[in-house]
Amino acid sequence: MKKAIVITGILAFGMATSCSDEDLNKVNPNGVTFETYFNNEAELTAGVNAVYALIQSNSLVSREWFFTHDLRGDEMASGGGQLETPRNQLLIGVHDPANGLTNSIWRGWYRTIHRANVIIEKGPTVANMPTATRDRLVGEARFLRAWAYYELGVFFGGVPIYKEFVKSVEGSAPRSTQKEVFDLVIADLKAAESGLPASYDANNQGRATKAAAQTLLARTYLQMGDYNSAKTELQKIVNSGFYKLVDNYLDLTNEEGEFNSESIFEIVYAQSGGAYNWGGDSDGSAVQEETVRTQEYSAVGWRNVIPSNKMLNAYERVSKGDAKNDPRYDMSYWKEGDKFNNGASTMTDDRVQGNSSVVDGVTQKVSWRKYSVLYKVDNGFVTSGINMRIMRYADVLLMLAECENELGNSAAAISLMNQVRARKSVAMPPYPTKNYPCSNQSEVFDAVVHERMIELAAEQIRNFDIVRWRKNKKQKTEPISYFIANKHELLPIPQSEIDNNPKIEQKDQNPSY
Numbered sequence: 001m002k003k004a005i006v007i008t009g010i011l012a013f014g015m016a017t018s019c020s021d022e023d024l025n026k027v028n029p030n031g032v033t034f035e036t037y038f039n040n041e042a043e044l045t046a047g048v049n050a051v052y053a054l055i056q057s058n059s060l061v062s063r064e065w066f067f068t069h070d071l072r073g074d075e076m077a078s079g080g081g082q083l084e085t086p087r088n089q090l091l092i093g094v095h096d097p098a099n100g101l102t103n104s105i106w107r108g109w110y111r112t113i114h115r116a117n118v119i120i121e122k123g124p125t126v127a128n129m130p131t132a133t134r135d136r137l138v139g140e141a142r143f144l145r146a147w148a149y150y151e152l153g154v155f156f157g158g159v160p161i162y163k164e165f166v167k168s169v170e171g172s173a174p175r176s177t178q179k180e181v182f183d184l185v186i187a188d189l190k191a192a193e194s195g196l197p198a199s200y201d202a203n204n205q206g207r208a209t210k211a212a213a214q215t216l217l218a219r220t221y222l223q224m225g226d227y228n229s230a231k232t233e234l235q236k237i238v239n240s241g242f243y244k245l246v247d248n249y250l251d252l253t254n255e256e257g258e259f260n261s262e263s264i265f266e267i268v269y270a271q272s273g274g275a276y277n278w279g280g281d282s283d284g285s286a287v288q289e290e291t292v293r294t295q296e297y298s299a300v301g302w303r304n305v306i307p308s309n310k311m312l313n314a315y316e317r318v319s320k321g322d323a324k325n326d327p328r329y330d331m332s333y334w335k336e337g338d339k340f341n342n343g344a345s346t347m348t349d350d351r352v353q354g355n356s357s358v359v360d361g362v363t364q365k366v367s368w369r370k371y372s373v374l375y376k377v378d379n380g381f382v383t384s385g386i387n388m389r390i391m392r393y394a395d396v397l398l399m400l401a402e403c404e405n406e407l408g409n410s411a412a413a414i415s416l417m418n419q420v421r422a423r424k425s426v427a428m429p430p431y432p433t434k435n436y437p438c439s440n441q442s443e444v445f446d447a448v449v450h451e452r453m454i455e456l457a458a459e460q461i462r463n464f465d466i467v468r469w470r471k472n473k474k475q476k477t478e479p480i481s482y483f484i485a486n487k488h489e490l491l492p493i494p495q496s497e498i499d500n501n502p503k504i505e506q507k508d509q510n511p512s513y
Contacts, residue, residue: 038122041129048137051115051144052206058278059108061267061388062291068101069460074479075311079303080354087304093482097495097513105155106494109148116145117165139195143208143216146188150220153181154464157490157510160501174503182220189217198242205259211237212265215391218399223464225472231403234396243393247424249331253370255386264391269384276383290383299334299347299367301380303354306367307333312359314453316428316435327426332457334367334374341378370458394420394455402448410444417451445474487512
């Protein structure tokens with residue numbers, strides 16, 4: 001199987017800086033500069049590819065991004081002593097401004113912004129290329145910049161905003177407000193939407209589409225509590241008729257199901273078991289075409305994190321009084337006795353290291369199956385070529401259900417949730433059920449929360465759901481056990497940013513850090 005959009009463009013250029021000493025104010029005459037590059041379609045495309053390459057890297061989606069999301073929610077527990085200290089700090093809420101994960105995603109997203117800004121600034125001036133292609137490439141850069149600021153805004157609150165490529169060391173920016181960050185995200189996505197296509201050919205899958213921009217717009221509006229605007233964007237995706245739920249739930253996180261009818265946006269990985277590039281920027285001699293997700297979470301692997309008892313016991317089962325066990329349980333986790341490696345191997349206790357879980361009162365070792373390559377190999381300590389699904393249609397339907405319920409259309413919300421539950425490989429009884437009666441708006445909201453937790457488990461959604469429900473005062477109880485108000489709503493601004501940015505002082509740090 002050939003994966004599309006194998007990222008090979010690496011952005012490299014020199015930067016002149018102001019200096020009082022003329023001997024130091026030099027530009028390498030052989031270097032690539034802002035003025036001399038990005039002057040044709042090939043160069044502009046390489047620049048955009050370099051933005052994807054950074055997002056694809058170890059510092060973001062290949063590793064630290066999914067860890068940071070997952071450790072900030074309530075879906076995960078420690079797999080055992082093998083979980084590294086900076087990760088465990090996030091899991092139990094004792095992280096500080098020096099935490100390695102938060103520093104990694106901060107740097108990663110700002111490097112993404114830096115590269116995207118070059119394309120956004122230079123792209124419109126490139127004349128010798130088709131207008132539609134130029135608009136599409138600039139639209140991709142705007143989408144990727146918007147995604148970076150969305151992530152930073154939700155994780156950290158107000159952050160420095162850079163709308164242009166920084167050309168000197170005097171270009172540092174102060175913190176903006178979270179609203180200003182989200183306003184920029186919205187403006188970028190609206191501008192990107194008009195230039196982005198509905199789809200790409202087989203050689204360009206993995207690039208941002210119109211629906212990807214609309215989905216990110218909806219997510220941003222939901223963070224702001226604007227359900228009307230979020231509904232408008234989500235309805236565009238539904239009305240397009242371009243997407244539909246796939247029959248097999250397993251195809252949502254395995255390699256064979258990539259770019260299916262439910263996929264809206266994926267970060268692409270194209271090989272398994274190669275030489276992993278641990279460089280934070282995916283630069284250098286090796287291209288970042290793998291992710292370490294499978295070895296970090298797999299049952300026969302590092303198993304650094306496992307599903308929390310809360311997560312495992314949230315599934316509807318006969319013992320809880322519902323009419324049917326939820327098949328998504330077996331399709332999301334590896335358990336003792338499960339067959340893997342195309343049925344040639346059996347999961348036994350001695351092969352699984354670390355902590356156990358308690359499910360319906362029974363102590364057992366349960367591990368994440370999503371994004372695990374164990375279904376077709378007997379080796380958890382390998383890197384993976386499975387694409388990370390960032391946006392999919394089931395999430396759109398469930399966000400739309402939440403919007404409909406908040407806007408007083410509970411019947412429409414129930415119908416949308418039942419579409420997700422009716423997936424052929426799931427076929428769960430429709431709402432209302434015994435445990436989720438859905439007789440009023442509050443009960444429908446409970447069903448939305450439940451359905452999102454189950455359907456989107458370990459897909460880097462739950463953390464930001466909790467953040468926005470808390471912020472918009474929708475939660476009935478606090479789901480994070482360690483949560484301290486006026487502290488854990490946000491991550492701390494990295495100390496390195498405070499030390500190195502002359503526009504940010506210690507007093508600008510987030511509360512209680």
